[in-house]
Amino acid sequence: MRLPQRSIxxxxxxxxxxxxxxxxxxxxxxxxxxxVGRIRLRVGxxxxxxxxxxxxxxxxxxxxTRCEAAIVEIEETPVIVHCKVCGSTxxxxxxxxxxxxxxxxxxxxxxxxxxxxxxxxxxxxxxxLRERADV
Amino acid sequence: xxxxxxxxxDTGHFEVSGSIIKxxxxxxxxxxxxxxxxxxxQAAHNRAHFNTAGVLSINLMSSPxxxxxxxxxxxxxxxxGRLSVAVIEGDLxxxxxxxxxxxxxxxxxxxxxxxxxxxxxxxxxxxLHAINLRPLDLLxxxxxxxxxxxxxxxxxxxxxxxxxxxxxxDDKPEKYPVIFRAxxxxxxxxxxxxxxxxxxxxxxxxxxxxxxxxxxxVIELSxxxxxxxxxWIDWLxxxxxxxxxxxxGEFRERHG
Numbered sequence: 001m002r003l004p005q006r007s008i009x010x011x012x013x014x015x016x017x018x019x020x021x022x023x024x025x026x027x028x029x030x031x032x033x034x035x036v037g038r039i040r041l042r043v044g045x046x047x048x049x050x051x052x053x054x055x056x057x058x059x060x061x062x063x064x065t066r067c068e069a070a071i072v073e074i075e076e077t078p079v080i081v082h083c084k085v086c087g088s089t090x091x092x093x094x095x096x097x098x099x100x101x102x103x104x105x106x107x108x109x110x111x112x113x114x115x116x117x118x119x120x121x122x123x124x125x126x127x128x129l130r131e132r133a134d135v
Numbered sequence: 136x137x138x139x140x141x142x143x144x145d146t147g148h149f150e151v152s153g154s155i156i157k158x159x160x161x162x163x164x165x166x167x168x169x170x171x172x173x174x175x176x177q178a179a180h181n182r183a184h185f186n187t188a189g190v191l192s193i194n195l196m197s198s199p200x201x202x203x204x205x206x207x208x209x210x211x212x213x214x215x216g217r218l219s220v221a222v223i224e225g226d227l228x229x230x231x232x233x234x235x236x237x238x239x240x241x242x243x244x245x246x247x248x249x250x251x252x253x254x255x256x257x258x259x260x261x262x263l264h265a266i267n268l269r270p271l272d273l274l275x276x277x278x279x280x281x282x283x284x285x286x287x288x289x290x291x292x293x294x295x296x297x298x299x300x301x302x303x304x305d306d307k308p309e310k311y312p313v314i315f316r317a318x319x320x321x322x323x324x325x326x327x328x329x330x331x332x333x334x335x336x337x338x339x340x341x342x343x344x345x346x347x348x349x350x351x352x353v354i355e356l357s358x359x360x361x362x363x364x365x366x367w368i369d370w371l372x373x374x375x376x377x378x379x380x381x382x383x384g385e386f387r388e389r390h391g
Contacts, residue, residue: 011252012283015255015288019170019172020170023170023172023173041170046312046316047287048283048284094312095308095310095347097316097347097348098346105346105347105349108348109348115170116167117167118166119164120163120166121162121164122162
């Protein structure tokens with residue numbers, strides 16, 4: 001079911017976007033980027049953050065900044081566990097962190113809880129203007 | 136309270152920008168920073184305050200109505216004469232919970248978050264300015280009732296405690312894995328209602344928690360009847376004793 005548009009204001013994804021924007025702006029200004037063209041985030045299912053809500057919230061947060069025309073890409077990382085009992089590494093579900101080989105719950109998370117800014121890419125001013133005009 | 140670190144409250148005292156790991160030739164700048172590093176930085180700062188003051192801090196999380204405030208009322212009464220307790224209350228609106236805590240004689244600060252669905256480290260830091268930590272042993276941070284959003288934000292607490300009331304159903308850890316995975320202790324609350332509810336199985340709830348690769352203890356209790364409360368009180372006292380011992384050890388190391 002699609003969430004009603006206004007419910008986004010009470011989502012913690014809005015706070016996360018604010019944090020992301022601050023980091024991107026810091027990188028952009030330290031690299032003298034006039035406009036940010038592309039932002040890559042890395043998000044795991046166990047981060048507690050919904051990638052699709054981040055994508056929807058970002059333009060609201062970034063309006064009026066040098067990120068407003070940026071394309072946000074989210075790499076969703078897989079849930080992977082390492083078994084402390086049998087030593088094997090396997091995929092798992094976010095709510096079933098069990099070893100796929102021996103079924104043990106004594107596992108360590110190898111991947112799946114990431115919430116990271118991966119990279120920032122500048123845009124040429126012309127590109128940024130063109131993209132903004134498309135919206 | 137922040138003279139020691141020179142901070143002035145709010146967020147102005149830390150840098151968000153940081154080291155950039157490498158820049159690629161095609162102009163893409165690889166960053167690889169945790170998105171919540173500003174919050175994490177503030178949380179570490181809060182934790183330093185707690186450690187300096189020797190105050191054990193507990194972030195109490197659950198869905199709305201799981202009995203967080205009732206548990207705190209019973210806990211404050213049970214710890215009277217043993218540990219000095221204060222509470223930071225987080226709610227969207229009202230001072231109701233803070234009033235209930237103050238009625239027990241403990242210090243309480245209410246944070247009303249308005250629309251925000253969780254507490255963050257900055258809000259807790261602001262509330263700390265209204266609390267004198269020195270005479271305290273134990274600070275509870277009662278988070279906004281919500282099993283989703285609070286899970287992502289470190290507040291600087293020493294331990295996360297997640298309540299699961301028997302009226303909610305024993306499969307909550309399976310439905311909300313992120314918050315239950317963050318728990319250092321799961322408390323099954325409202326045990327006095329278990330018979331009336333009929334189909335809540337504490338063993339099954341603990342089983343779902345284990346499936347999140349969590350080895351943390353589970354305490355079953357009722358704040359109303361007092362059943363199981365002694366186990367919870369012992370857990371708190373144990374944590375507090377361990378914190379003070381660690382603090383003493385560090386003091387000895389520094390001063391010979």
